[in-house]
Amino acid sequence: QVQLVESGGGLVQAGDSLRLSCAASGRTVNEYTMGWFRQAPGKKREFVARIRWSDSRSDYAHTAKGRFTISKGNAKNTMCLQIDSLKPEDTAVYYCAIRTSLHYGGSEPGDFNYWGQGTQVTVSS
Numbered sequence: 161q162v163q164l165v166e167s168g169g170g171l172v173q174a175g176d177s178l179r180l181s182c183a184a185s186g187r188t189v190n191e192y193t194m195g196w197f198r199q200a201p202g203k204k205r206e207f208v209a210r211i212r213w214s215d216s217r218s219d220y221a222h223t224a225k226g227r228f229t230i231s232k233g234n235a236k237n238t239m240c241l242q243i244d245s246l247k248p249e250d251t252a253v254y255y256c257a258i259r260t261s262l263h264y265g266g267s268e269p270g271d272f273n274y275w276g277q278g279t280q281v282t283v284s285s
Contacts, residue, residue: 162187162274164256169279176283177244182256182276184237189213193259193266196230196241198252199278205255207267211239217264246283253278 168180182194195210209230211218218230229242239256257272259265266272 162258162260164258164274164276166254166256166276166279169254169281171282171284172246174247174283174285176246177242178246178281180241180243180254180279181233182239183235184239184258189237189258191262193261193264194239195257195259195266195272196254197257197269198254200252205269209241210266212264221267248283248285251281251283253280
């Protein structure tokens with residue numbers, strides 16, 4: 161069992177930056193993939209980025225390239241998502257997730273096994 165807790169969301173203005181964090185507990189994540197998804201009102205949950213914990217290899221959704229950066233945090237078993245130049249269309253609940261497969265990858269919600277409760281990001285224009 162893995163517990164994931166996101167933090168760092170809030171109300172920001174367009175052009176601002178935000179850093180989201182996700183703390184994992186209950187199980188080592190060294191061999192797994194962790195990812196960020198987001199869900200805007202009335203829309204499906206969409207993939208943002210993922211990272212392979214063992215070597216920090218990362219991949220991004222096409223829409224996330226350039227402004228989003230996924231990384232390991234300073235604290236153990238913590239993952240971060242840096243979002244720069246925020247836009248109103250980035251408004252969503254952001255979720256972290258973990259894929260407990262030894263095969264790196266996954267960009268669909270069903271590819272990930274455990275989820276956090278989400279953190280709201282609201283970008284005003």
